[in-house]
Amino acid sequence: MDINMTEEVQNLLKDEGFKKEEIQEIIEKAESNGKKLKHKSEDTFIAKDDSENLTTYAVYTISGEGINLNNVYSHKMHIDGLTGGELHEVENDDQSEWICQKCNETALERNVDMSYMGVTRAGPAIVCPKCQEFYVSDGVAKTLKTAESILEEKRA
Amino acid sequence: MDIINKVESLCPECLRKIEGVKYVEDGKVFIKKECDDHGSFTALISNDVDHYRKMEECFDVDRKRVKAPLTDVDKGCPFDCGICPSHKQDTCLAVVEVTDRCDLDCTYCFANSSMDKSLDPDMETIRKMFETVKKCQNDPTCIQISGGEPTLRDDLPEIIKMGREMGIDHIELNTNGRRIAKDQEYFDKIASAGIDSIYLGFDGVSDDVYMQRTGKKLFDVKSEVINRCEKADIGVVLVPLVAKNYNLHETGKIIKFASNKVPTVRGVHFQPVFYSGRSPSMLEGKITIVELLEAIEDQTNGQLKVENFTPSLMPTAHCGTTCLTLVNNGEFIPLTNTSLGAAKSAFDVASKTKNSIMGRWKGSEKEKEDDDSSCCGEIIAKGSCCEKQIDVTSLDTSCSNSEGGWADFIEMSKDNYLTISMMAFQDVWSYERERVENCCIHVVTENGKFIPFCNYNLTNCKGEYLYRNTG
Structure with a gap:
């Protein structure tokens, strides 16, 4: 399987310190075990890899030419679980844009507790109601990264 | 007795250079030194050798020398202070x-203030002192106007203005706050002259403490200074002198008090008592x-x-x-920890300290936002719904108890930092040449010299100075 990407995405990988091979591995794994999110109306997918200190996400599309990598991002925070502990139905759930491919369930936007360096706060994630797998969007990951930097005291 | 290293020190009686050893006994660190004429002297340096060594492990700085030795x-x-090339x-x-003058007659004062107005340096002399700063210190230039009590001078606003006009980048004012608390017009003049922050003597949150050192009830005075600084958007650093049998029991309350006054109060800077003056x-x-x-x-539980x-x-x-902490709804979120090792920084020590003095300890609005904070500012400003926590009103009750x-x-975090720090000044008992050789706080003398703070205030056990008041 080969991965195509624009120069912009190539630079992103370089800037963020990701290797092409590890991203490829994440995608291949998701393609083989089905553990990924699929957009409701487009052929766009989000795969992820949870290693001990970093969660990495790959956003990609599949076309005739193969796999096109659109975006890569990560966060160091650990997702502890749903804020409040349980998942209940909410009115706007049918507006969700993502489907958990493995469970074929609509994935829902919910607050989850995320911890880093001893501090726990809530933030939104996309959650499959069945397998309870959590995914974080690019925008949220940016926020988390800033918070991580603050906690690492990079301001000084 | 486990010897750490040899030290070069001074005799507390005659201020002659003598040798000594730093050693460990019962888990504590001491310096023992001997003068041929006056015998041997032992001083406690740390109560915990493990902590002492940990500090060394976590300390990692690059150094830069002064622009021009004098x-x-x-x-x-x-004995060659001024600054010398070494x-x-x-x-x-x-x-x-x-000024040397002060309106408080504290039982403890390393500056040993007096009340002779004729000894105050005139404007021309102060101009020369500022010129010395510009000549010797690498940019940006940071000064603290100190004394005595600087606010006894009616021309202080002009002094500050002159410093500004001469291109001093950061000017903070060391004060007991009494005049600021009662003379709004005077404070307005200082503020508009361009003071960056107030370095406020603040020994406690109860009048008992102030009564003991000054014979006056000063807590309301200190609070009023903070109120006025808040209105003028000028940052305040609280500076408690700390000693046993004095205010050690109030350190937790001082920090708590400071945390309630963030962001006007930017820091608490404790000064453990040292025996000079x-x-x-x-x-x-x-x-x-x-x-x-x-x-x-113990006192912050x-x-x-x-x-x-x-x-x-x-x-x-x-x-x-130093501890940098966030204050969030009365809860401390400390951002520094020795387990994280040495501060990772390519900056040299003076630049980094200057940034800290100029940035974090200034009034909130004037703080120059660095990359990180402007970046998070952007994120917030864009405010896309996916970045904010989901609005709990649209969710069921199980989520509604979540805080921010x-x-x-x-x-x-943009506005709720508190820096808690302390500096152990040296006296003739604890004196180590290595420490003073690396000193970055320098007193400017009227005859155009730069003298490391601890040397400038150093006295022998009879209170006779090595440098201060010696011309």
């Missing part, structure tokens, strides 16, 4: 004393850094722990410690 090496450290460290803060002759009030840290841990204080980017690992999320955390 004296020659002749008799050797500490001094290893650039200035991070230049102290400019504009006018001081009670008994040494029993003396306190080491680790004792102070343990008191803080463990919210701020000993390990949250890392070595300040100061002359040496043993000159001071990470986006709110970032928003909060």
Whole structure:
């Protein structure tokens, strides 16, 4: 399987310190075990890899030419679980844009507790109601990264 | 007795250069030194050798020397101060004393203030002192106007203005706050002249403490200064002198008080008592850094722990410690920890300390936002719904008890930093040449010299100065 990407995405990988091979591995794994999110109306997918200190996400599309990598991002925070502990139905759930491919369930936007360096706060994630797998969007990951930097005291 | 290293020190009687050893006994660190004429002297340096060594492990700075040394090496450290070419460290803060006079007659005062107005340097002399700063200190230039009590001078606003016009980048004012608290017009003049922050003597949150040192009830005065600074958007650093049998029991309350006044109060800077100048002759009030840290841990119920204080980017690992904490709804979120190792920084010590003095300790609005904060500012400003925590009103009740999320955390962090630090000044008992050679706080003298703070205030046990008042 080969991965195509624009120069912009190539630079992103370089800037963020990701290797092409590890991203490829994440995608291949998701393609083989089905553990990924699929957009409701487009052929766009989000795969992820949870290693001990970093969660990495790959956003990609599949076309005739193969796999096109659109975006890569990560966060160091650990997702502890749903804020409040349980998942209940909410009115706007049918507006969700993502489907958990493995469970074929609509994935829902919910607050989850995320911890880093001893501090726990809530933030939104996309959650499959069945397998309870959590995914974080690019925008949220940016926020988390800033918070991580603050906690690492990079301001000084 | 486990010897750490040899030290070069001074005789507390005759101020002659003598040798000594730093050693460990019962887990504590001492310096023992001997003068041929006056016998041997032992001083406690740290109550906990493990902590002492940890500070060394966590200390990692690059150094830069002053722009231009002003004296020659002749008799050797500490007798050639001015700054001499062998001094290893650039200035991070230049102290400019504009008067010896003071309106408080404290039982303890390292400056040994008097009341003779005729001794005040005139404007031309102060101009020369500022010129010395511009000549010697690398940019940006940071000064503290000190004394005596600088606000006894009616022309203080003109002094500040002159410093500004001469291109001094940061000017802070060391004061007891009495005049600021009662003379709004005077304070307005200081503020508009361009003062950056107030370095406020603040020994406690109860009048008992002030009565003991000054014979006056000063807590309301201090509070009023903070109120006025808040309105003028001028940052305040609270500066408690700390000693046993005095205010050690109030350190936790002082920090709590400061946390309620963030962001106007930017920091608390503890100064453990040191025995130079006018001081009670008994040494029993003396306190080491680790004792102070343990008191803080105890009095904040463990919210701020000993390990949250890392070595300040100061002359040496043993000159001071600093904890940077966020204050969120009365809860401390310390951002520093010795387990994280040395502060990772390519900056040299003076630049980094200057940035800290100029940035974090200034009024909130004037703070120059660095990359990180402007970046998070952008994120918040864009405010896409996916970045904010989901609005709980649209969710069921199980989510409604969640407090602010990470986006709110970032928003909060922009304005809720508190720096808690302490600096262990040296006296003739604890004196180590290595520490003073690396000193970055320099007093500017009227005859155009730069003298490391601890040397400038150093006295023998009879209160006779090595440098201060010696011309």
